Amino acid sequence: MPHGSAPVRHTVTLADDLRPAIDPGHYTIEVSQDVTPHGPSQVSLTGACQEFVVESPQFTLDSASIYAQYPPPGATGDFSTVLPHITLNQATRPWERSITSQRDESHIPWLALLVVTDGSLVADPDTRQWITTRPVQSLKGTAPDGVVLPNLTVDDIAGVDDSCQTVDIKLAAVQDLMPLRKELRWLTHLRQVTKQGKKIAALGEGWQPGQYGVVVANRLPRTDGHYTALLVSLRGHGGYPYLQGDQPLPPRADRVRFVVLASWSFDSKARAEGTFGDVVKHLAHEAKLDPMLRLRTRPVDHPEARDRLADGYVPLVHRLHGGEDSYGWTRGPLTPVVPQNPLPPGERDAATTWTCADAALIYSEHYGLFDVSYAAAYTLGQTLALANTSLAEAVSRYRREGLRAVQQAAAAREHGLDGGSEGTRSLFDSWLAGDARMPSELSRNIQQLAKKAYAVPPSSAARARVEPVTPAPARALREMAARTAESPLAAACEAALEEVAARHRPHVAHAGLTWKDLLPAVPFSFLVPDMEMLPAESLRFFHVDPYWFDALIAGAAGQGASSATDVVLTSRLLAGAFTDEALPEGGVLIRSRLIQHWPDLVLELPSDMPAPHTFAMAPDIRLLLFPKWPQTLVLREPPHALNFGIDTSLDGKDHGAINLRWVSGEKTGEAKNEAFKPVDQCLRGISPGSGLDRPQVFNLCGTGTPLVPALTSQLKQPIAPAGLALQLMNLAYCATFKRSTT
Structure with missing residues (x-):
C-alpha cells in the first residue's frame, strides 16, 4: 500500500492535438547562393545538399512508449461505464501520420483503440492465435481470400524487413465498432501535467509531470465477458467504406487485417466486486x-x-x-x-x-x-x-556470559580485587614496573588462600555451631532479585551484569x-x-x-x-x-x-x-x-485508475449520465452540478448477429442523437476534442476517515 503526504496541486491542461512540426519521411535540404558584385561580373558559389530522415514507428511500438492503460491489463471488475484508453509517452504519436497519403487529412489521427470480444476475431489458421506476427512485406500484394489488407504505399514499406503483429477482425464487427472518419479526432487528445509543490509517493497516471498523447475507445464494455483492447494502425485503411472511403472492398471480403501496436485484455463483469467508489x-x-x-x-x-x-x-x-x-x-x-x-x-x-x-x-x-x-x-x-532458534541461542549465550560475569565480579570482590580484570592488570603492571612490595603482597595472598583451602575440617560439634555460608555470587543474585542491591558485593555484580547485558542487547534484538x-x-x-x-x-x-x-x-x-x-x-x-x-x-x-x-x-x-x-x-x-x-x-483510488467514461450505469434509472464540468473561464474543470442524460440515446446501434446484445458504441458525430452536438447544446457553448475529454474524464476516487476522540 503506497503512502504519501497530503495531495499536491497539479495543473492539467488538455489540448485537441499536438502535431509534429514535420512528418516522417526522407528529406533533402538544398542551399545555393548567387552573389552579384558591383560591376559587370557575377560570382556563383557552390551549393550544399543535406539529406536526412525523420523516423516514427509505424509497424511496431516499444512497450516503453506506453505510459498507462485502463482498465489495467488482466483486470476483472465492473467496467460497464468505462471507455478504455491508452496513454503514450510520446505526446505527438497519435498525429505523426495520417490514415491516407493525402496532406489535407493530416489532422485525422492514424491510431484507433478498438475494444473487441473473442467472437469478433478470426484466429490465424497456422498459429491458432488472435494476434499473429507477420513480415511487414506480407501486408502489400495479393490479399488472402476474404482478407482486406491495408492499402499501403511503396514508401510505407520500402526497405522495411521487420515483422509486425497483426489481427484479423470480422468485417461486420469493424463496421459496428470503427469510429466514423470525422469521429477519430474526438477520441484523441493531448494531456500536459505540471506540478506545484513537492512530489508525493505513488504518483501515477494523470499526475506525473509531462506531455502525453491519449487515445480513447468509443465502446463501453456493457456486456459481461472477456475483452481485448487493440491499438491499431489505420494507415492504408482510409479509403475503405468502413472509414467512409470510396475504395471498394475485395470480393468475398469478410475480415479486415490491422497492424497492432499494443494490446491487452480484461474482463468486465457487472457488479462483480463493485466499483472503487461503491466499496x-x-x-x-x-x-x-x-x-x-x-x-x-x-x-x-x-x-x-x-x-x-x-x-x-x-x-x-x-x-x-x-x-x-x-x-x-x-x-x-x-x-x-x-x-x-x-x-x-x-x-x-x-x-x-x-x-x-x-x-x-x-x-x-x-x-x-x-x-x-x-x-x-x-x-x-x-x-x-x-x-x-536464533533467538533461543542468543538468549542462552547471554545467560552464560552474564552468570560468568557475576561469578567473576563476586570472586574479585570477595578477595579484594574490586577492580576486576582492570585491577588485576594494574597489579601486574606495578609488579613489572619494579614495585618491590608486589612479590611479598602476592605471596601473603597466596598463603591466605592456601590456608582456607587446606584448613582442617572442624569437628562435628564445631560444625554444628557453624552457620552455613552462602557463596558470594548467590548472595549477590539474591539481593539483585529482591532489588535491594545495596551492598558493595551486589553493586559490583550488578555493574558487571549490566556491562554484559548492554553488549548482548543488539545481538538479541537482531535475533x-x-x-x-x-x-x-x-x-x-x-x-x-x-x-x-x-x-x-x-x-x-x-x-x-x-x-x-x-x-x-x-x-x-x-x-x-x-x-x-x-x-x-x-x-x-x-x-x-x-x-x-x-x-x-x-x-x-x-x-x-x-x-x-x-x-x-x-x-x-x-x-x-x-x-x-x-x-x-x-x-x-x-x-x-x-x-x-x-x-x-x-x-x-490508485493513480492508474484515472479513466474516461460515464458516471452512472446505463441500466440505472437515468439510463446513464455524465456529470458536466465547466469548459471555460475561472471554473474550468470544476463541476457544474448538472448532468447530461440519458446517455443511452447517444449509443450507436449494433448489427444483428454481432453478438452485442445491447448498444454500447458511442455515436459521437453521426446521425440520430450524436453525443458531441448534444453536449454542445446543454453546455451552451461549442466544445472541441479536449472539451469532450474533460467531460468524460473520471478522476481517482477518495474517502476521508476520522478517528474517534475516545
Missing part, C-alpha cells in the same frame, strides 16, 4: 457507526460487561487450575481506548520479573474473574521464542526480540480476539497497548528460564532498550476488497506524519501502525 462508500458508512476496534453489541445492563466491552475486551471460557470452568476477559494489543497501566504504581517493568504466565493474570476481586490478556501474551512470547520482529508471527486471533470486531468491509482505529508487548517480549526472553538466577539475568537483559524505534501509538485495521482488488491503493497522511508500518495479515486485511496517532487518513 469505499460502504466502508465509510460502516465506519460512521463506530470507527474503533471493539465488539458492537446490543446495550448491556451489567456495568462490568458494559465497561469491558467498551474497552475492547471479549469474554472467553477460562479453565481454572482446579479444573473448574469459569469465564474471563481478554484483549489483544490493539485497543479502542488509551491503555492504562494494569500494575500497581511504580511497577511499570514488573513484566521483566515474571517467571510464568500466572504471574501476569489480573484478578477482579469484586466479580471474581480473571483478565488473561497479559498472561496470554506472555505464553505466546514463550511459544514464539521456541520457534526461533528477533523486538516488537517489530515478533508482531508478524503473532496469530491474528491474538490481535483481534473476535472477528466480529473487524467484520468484512470494515475499517477500525485503535491504540497500541505497550504493556501487552512488554508481556510478549518478557515471555520470549524468559523462555527456558529454570531458576531464580535465570530470572535475574533475564530481567537485567530486559531493563534496557533493544532498539531506538519506539512502539507506535496507534493505527488502523482495514478488512476490505479494496486491499485485494486494488493493491496499489494510496494512503494519504498529513505532511508531518511519518510513514506507517504496514503488515499484510491476510489477502484482504492490512494492519497499519503509526508512530503518532493520525486524526484523519485518506484512502485514494
Whole structure:
C-alpha cells in the first residue's frame, strides 16, 4: 500500500492535438547562393545538399512508449461505464501520420483503440492465435481470400524487413465498432501535467509531470465477458467504406487485417466486486457507526460487561487450575481506548520479573474473574521464542556470559580485587614496573588462600555451631532479585551484569526480540480476539497497548528460564532498550476488497506524519501502525485508475449520465452540478448477429442523437476534442476517515 503526504496541486491542461512540426519521411535540404558584385561580373558559389530522415514507428511500438492503460491489463471488475484508453509517452504519436497519403487529412489521427470480444476475431489458421506476427512485406500484394489488407504505399514499406503483429477482425464487427472518419479526432487528445509543490509517493497516471498523447475507445464494455483492447494502425485503411472511403472492398471480403501496436485484455463483469467508489462508500458508512476496534453489541445492563466491552475486551471460557470452568476477559494489543497501566504504581517493568504466565493474570476481586490478556501474551512470547532458534541461542549465550560475569565480579570482590580484570592488570603492571612490595603482597595472598583451602575440617560439634555460608555470587543474585542491591558485593555484580547485558542487547534484538520482529508471527486471533470486531468491509482505529508487548517480549526472553538466577539475568537483559524505534501509538485495521482488488491503493497522511508500518495479515486485511496517532487518513483510488467514461450505469434509472464540468473561464474543470442524460440515446446501434446484445458504441458525430452536438447544446457553448475529454474524464476516487476522540 503506497503512502504519501497530503495531495499536491497539479495543473492539467488538455489540448485537441499536438502535431509534429514535420512528418516522417526522407528529406533533402538544398542551399545555393548567387552573389552579384558591383560591376559587370557575377560570382556563383557552390551549393550544399543535406539529406536526412525523420523516423516514427509505424509497424511496431516499444512497450516503453506506453505510459498507462485502463482498465489495467488482466483486470476483472465492473467496467460497464468505462471507455478504455491508452496513454503514450510520446505526446505527438497519435498525429505523426495520417490514415491516407493525402496532406489535407493530416489532422485525422492514424491510431484507433478498438475494444473487441473473442467472437469478433478470426484466429490465424497456422498459429491458432488472435494476434499473429507477420513480415511487414506480407501486408502489400495479393490479399488472402476474404482478407482486406491495408492499402499501403511503396514508401510505407520500402526497405522495411521487420515483422509486425497483426489481427484479423470480422468485417461486420469493424463496421459496428470503427469510429466514423470525422469521429477519430474526438477520441484523441493531448494531456500536459505540471506540478506545484513537492512530489508525493505513488504518483501515477494523470499526475506525473509531462506531455502525453491519449487515445480513447468509443465502446463501453456493457456486456459481461472477456475483452481485448487493440491499438491499431489505420494507415492504408482510409479509403475503405468502413472509414467512409470510396475504395471498394475485395470480393468475398469478410475480415479486415490491422497492424497492432499494443494490446491487452480484461474482463468486465457487472457488479462483480463493485466499483472503487461503491466499496469505499460502504466502508465509510460502516465506519460512521463506530470507527474503533471493539465488539458492537446490543446495550448491556451489567456495568462490568458494559465497561469491558467498551474497552475492547471479549469474554472467553477460562479453565481454572482446579479444573473448574469459569469465564474471563481478554484483549489483544490493539485497543479502542488509551491503555492504562494494569500494575500497581511504580511497577511499570514488573513484566521483566515474571517467571510464568500466572504471574501476569489480573484478578477482579469484586466479580471474581480473571483478565488473561497479559498472561496470554506472555505464553505466546514463550511459544514464539521456541520457534526461533536464533533467538533461543542468543538468549542462552547471554545467560552464560552474564552468570560468568557475576561469578567473576563476586570472586574479585570477595578477595579484594574490586577492580576486576582492570585491577588485576594494574597489579601486574606495578609488579613489572619494579614495585618491590608486589612479590611479598602476592605471596601473603597466596598463603591466605592456601590456608582456607587446606584448613582442617572442624569437628562435628564445631560444625554444628557453624552457620552455613552462602557463596558470594548467590548472595549477590539474591539481593539483585529482591532489588535491594545495596551492598558493595551486589553493586559490583550488578555493574558487571549490566556491562554484559548492554553488549548482548543488539545481538538479541537482531535475533528477533523486538516488537517489530515478533508482531508478524503473532496469530491474528491474538490481535483481534473476535472477528466480529473487524467484520468484512470494515475499517477500525485503535491504540497500541505497550504493556501487552512488554508481556510478549518478557515471555520470549524468559523462555527456558529454570531458576531464580535465570530470572535475574533475564530481567537485567530486559531493563534496557533493544532498539531506538519506539512502539507506535496507534493505527488502523482495514478488512476490505479494496486491499485485494486494488493493491496499489494510496494512503494519504498529513505532511508531518511519518510513514506507517504496514503488515499484510491476510489477502484482504492490512494492519497499519503509526508512530503518532493520525486524526484523519485518506484512502485514494490508485493513480492508474484515472479513466474516461460515464458516471452512472446505463441500466440505472437515468439510463446513464455524465456529470458536466465547466469548459471555460475561472471554473474550468470544476463541476457544474448538472448532468447530461440519458446517455443511452447517444449509443450507436449494433448489427444483428454481432453478438452485442445491447448498444454500447458511442455515436459521437453521426446521425440520430450524436453525443458531441448534444453536449454542445446543454453546455451552451461549442466544445472541441479536449472539451469532450474533460467531460468524460473520471478522476481517482477518495474517502476521508476520522478517528474517534475516545
